[in-house]
Structure formats: C-alpha cells, structure tokens
Amino acid sequence: MAKISNSIDMMNNDVCFQTEDNRRFRLRAAAIIIEDGCVLFATNDVEKYYYSIGGAIELGETAEQAVLREVFEETGVHYEIDRLAYIEENFFKRNDGAMKGLDCHEISFFFLMKSRGTQEIDSHSMTLNGTVEEKMCWLPIEKLNEVEAYPMFLRDKLKNLKPYPEHVVTKK
Secondary structure (H helix, E strand, C coil), rough: CCCCCCCCCCCEEEEEEEEEEEEEEEEEEEEEEECEEEEEEECCCCCCCEEEEECCCCCCCCCHHHHHHHHHHHHHCCCCCCEEEEEEEEEEEEECCHCCEEEEEEEEEEEECCCCCCCCCCCCCCEEECCEEEEEEEEEHHHHCCCCCCCHHHHHHHHHHHCCCCCEEEEC
C-alpha cells in the first residue's frame, strides 16, 4: 500500500493527496459557461493549452459550493448553477509543468451555469500559487476541435448537451 507523502501542502484544505510513489488524486468542481455559442476556458503564459474553469473542492465544501466559489474567483462574476452536466473520472500522466511525472486520478463535477446573456466578466485570477495570471477566453463551441482545450470530451459533448448528467471516463 502506498503511503501518502508528507510533503503535500495541506494549508488550502483541497480534497487532494499525493502518494510517495508519485500518484495524485484530486476532487474537482468545474463550470461550463456558455454565451453566444462560445464556452469560457482559461489559459496562462505557463501552460500552452486551455482548461476548464474550476478547481479543487475543499474539505467540508459541496461540489456546488466549490463551483460557485471557483467561478467567482476566476471570472469576478456571480453565476448561478443550472444543473450538473458531467461527472468525469480522469486518469492522466503529467509530462510537463509543476506536476511533471505524476500519475493523476481526478474526479470532476461539471456544472452547466445559467446564461447571463453577456460575455462580460471581470477576471483577475491567478494560478500556480498566485504567481501567474490566468486569462479567460471565450472559445466557439463549433471550433473546439481546432485548439488544445481540456477536457477534450467537451469538444463533442457540448454540441449535444443531454438533459441529464453523463458519466465520462477519460484515460490519457
């Protein structure tokens, strides 16, 4: 049985742990924000791809509370939840960045947020322990297959949103 590493920063209370043999688990809440045929993603100058809005669920926090908190932190806007759209079990190995060499297992709850009728946001979000500014980007849903945007399952799924939550397993 793998031991949990003592070197993990537990100050932020994220539901996340790493084992001594470089395996990492994280519980995450993410938002799907759609306005005018575009979906909101984030990027930054360190990571050369787009990623979904959201972050780790904190201990004692519901997935709904986490997505509302994360969306406000990243967009500066108080969005409302429409419904749970996807639960993704994601297994991947990081080959770059701060988590290079980690075998990751992440469970994410993707919530569809209610449209506000505008793409206007007030983002001042930082990532990588507050050292890198995040940039919010509205990407056309019909052109998601032309960019590197994660999670990749959204490329097809957003074109045909089901009225019920879907379970997605991703192995990369």
